[in-house]
Amino acid sequence: MHGHLCSLYHPSPPVKLKSLSKRLTVIDSLHLLSLPHPPPNQPIDSTILTVLSSYLHHAIASFSGCLFSSSTSNVAAFQPFSKALGETPSLLSWIPFLSSLPEAHKDSILIGIYTTLSKLSSPTPTQSAKAIYNLQSYALSCLLHTSVGTVEPDKLWSQATKFATTLVNNVTADASAKENATRTILSSYSSLVRIAEERDDRTFLTGKGFVSLCQYWTRFAKRVRNVLLAHSLNTHWRIREMIWVPLIRSQD
Numbered sequence: 001m002h003g004h005l006c007s008l009y010h011p012s013p014p015v016k017l018k019s020l021s022k023r024l025t026v027i028d029s030l031h032l033l034s035l036p037h038p039p040p041n042q043p044i045d046s047t048i049l050t051v052l053s054s055y056l057h058h059a060i061a062s063f064s065g066c067l068f069s070s071s072t073s074n075v076a077a078f079q080p081f082s083k084a085l086g087e088t089p090s091l092l093s094w095i096p097f098l099s100s101l102p103e104a105h106k107d108s109i110l111i112g113i114y115t116t117l118s119k120l121s122s123p124t125p126t127q128s129a130k131a132i133y134n135l136q137s138y139a140l141s142c143l144l145h146t147s148v149g150t151v152e153p154d155k156l157w158s159q160a161t162k163f164a165t166t167l168v169n170n171v172t173a174d175a176s177a178k179e180n181a182t183r184t185i186l187s188s189y190s191s192l193v194r195i196a197e198e199r200d201d202r203t204f205l206t207g208k209g210f211v212s213l214c215q216y217w218t219r220f221a222k223r224v225r226n227v228l229l230a231h232s233l234n235t236h237w238r239i240r241e242m243i244w245v246p247l248i249r250s251q252d
Contacts, residue, residue, distance in 0.1 A: 078131035129170035154209030
């Protein structure tokens with residue numbers, strides 16, 4: 001099915017039809033999570049876009065269902081699953097191509113992915129903590145792409161804080177593991193805020209939830225202040241000057 005979908009819109013799809021003569025493992029099937037982007041200046045019919053976006057949604061839901069198993073057999077798949085969503089043309093990277101579709105359809109898919117990924121858990125949380133957090137961050141990114149008024153900003157930022165707290169609590173006490181978790185959180189916060197800044201509205205950049213996130217973000221930034229990535233540091237201070245400081249002054 002995957003290869004046939006590609007042939008619907010791509011004149012020379014860079015995907016070969018795979019034989020189903022043998023049963024694929026979860027990790028062997030990761031290529032099914034994404035579809036190659038269409039060539040430049042290649043419009044796609046809205047009906048086909050609806051089919052493609054629905055497929056990408058159900059692919060994520062299906063993989064998540066496999067990882068919900070109580071068995072530990074699929075624990076090793078969390079990291080490859082997380083990497084595949086973040087580094088291949090999965091649903092989020094298709095958002096710019098879906099602009100012609102009804103907002104209701106896009107919102108339904110994006111909220112569905114959030115609901116699925118935010119519930120993921122592992123029988124060995126210490127081993128899978130970072131991968132699960134990255135999947136949860138992907139889920140939050142989906143919410144940030146919904147239409148205006150669909151998601152309450154305070155609830156989204158509250159979830160971002162909750163997911164980060166869970167990551168810190170689940171990693172080992174080893175100092176390097178803690179630092180790695182801190183860097184992961186800083187990177188994800190930077191990415192989430194960048195998406196919020198790119199929205200047409202500014203609703204996600206105000207409110208108590210966002211201010212609380214900035215405060216939480218600052219705590220993590222201080223932990224690695226000597227080696228903080230420049231883009232994270234610049235983003236943090238830009239937010240502080242734009243939102244946090246004026247709010248504090250207004251309360252004095």
